[in-house]
Amino acid sequence: MRTALVIGTGLVGTSAALALAGRGVHVHLADHDPGSARTAAALGAGTDEAPEGTVDLAVIAVPPAHTAHVLATAMRDGVARGYLDVASVKGGPRRELEALGLDLAAYIGTHPMAGKERSGPLAATADLFEGRPWVLTPTRDTDTEVLNLALELVALCRAVPVVMDADAHDRAVALVSHTPQLISSMVAARLEEADETAVRLCGQGIRDVTRIAASDPRMWVEILSANPGPVADVLAGVAADLEETVAALRGLGSADEGKRSAGTHTIEDVLRRGNAGRVRVPGKHGAAPTAYETVAVLIGDKPGELAAIFADAGRAGVNIEDVRIEHATGQQAGLVQIMVEPSAAPVLEAALRERGWSIRG
Structure with a gap:
C-alpha cells in the first residue's frame, strides 16, 4: 500500500491516518467538515488535498448511519482499488450496499475494537490500535487483493486481525461494547441527583463502572440505532437478572426465614456467575487471564x-x-x-x- 484516502477524520479515522502516514503511506484526508480534515492534516495525518488519481485503499470512517451512502459514493466514483469501513456495526451497512446493487468484490467491512471517551481528530493517536483486535468480515465475494489490503492496514496499525461473520460480530459487540456503554451510563445517571455527601464517597469502583459514561451521547445514539436488536436482547437478559436481584434484596429484609434464604441464594448465584464471566475476559496480550x-x-x-x-x-x-x-x-x-x-x-x-x-x- 502506497496511497490511501481516509474519509472521516474523527478519532478512528485520524488515528488510522496517523499510523499509516507514520509508516510511509501517502494519506489523503476528507471530511464533510473541511476544518476537521485540516486539523487532522496539521497533526501529521496526511494532506487534505484530494488525490489526483486512484488510491490503493479508501478507509470510510463515518458514523454507521452514513457508512453505506459514503461508501457507495466513493465506489461509484472509483476513488480506490479497495474499500473498507470501520463502523462499529457490520451487517446493516453491507445489506444497504447490496440493496443499492453495487459490486462488493472490492469492499470489506472491518471494525477496530479501540476507542476513547473523547472524540474528534484532536483525540487521535497513532498507537490507538496497537495490540487491539481489528475485526474483518470478508465474504465469498471479497476479492483477495482487497482482503490483503485490509490485512496490511491492520498490520501497519499494529492491531490483531480477527475474522468474523458480520452478523456474529454485531451480536458480539452488543454484548461486549454496546450494552456496557448503556449500563455505565445508567449507573452514572444515578449520581446526577445524588446528595453531595454521597458523591464525595465515590471510590475506584464507581470510577471504573462509570468511566465510559463520559462518551459522546450523539455518537452512541447513532451506534445503537444501527444495532438495536442485539443490544435489546442482551439488555433483556440483564433486566431479568435485575428483576430477580431486586426481589432477592427485598427478601433479605423480610422477617420470613425462607425468603431471606432464597434471597441469599439468588444474590450469591448472580455474583458467582459474574466471577465466572469475568474469568473469561482475556488478559495481557490476549492470553488467558492471570491472577496477579x-x-x-x-x-x-x-x-x-x-x-x-x-x-x-x-x-x-x-x-x-x-x-x-x-x-x-x-x-x-x-x-x-x-x-x-x-x-x-x-x-x-x-x-x-x-x-x-x-x-x-
Missing part, C-alpha cells in the same frame, strides 16, 4: 512519583503487569495499585519499603 498480586503504595500528588516507583520496580527486577491509581478525595495523595506476578509481590514490597515507600495492606 496487588502491591498498594501511597504516593504524593507531585511530579516524578510514578516514574520513581516504576524505576525502583525495575531495579528490583520486577515486571509491572498492570497499574491503577485510586485518588484520595480532598487530599494531595493517591494509592497506586501495582499488579505483578504472585512470586514477584514479596520482592517488590521489600524493595519499595527499603527505598522508603509506604506500602498499604
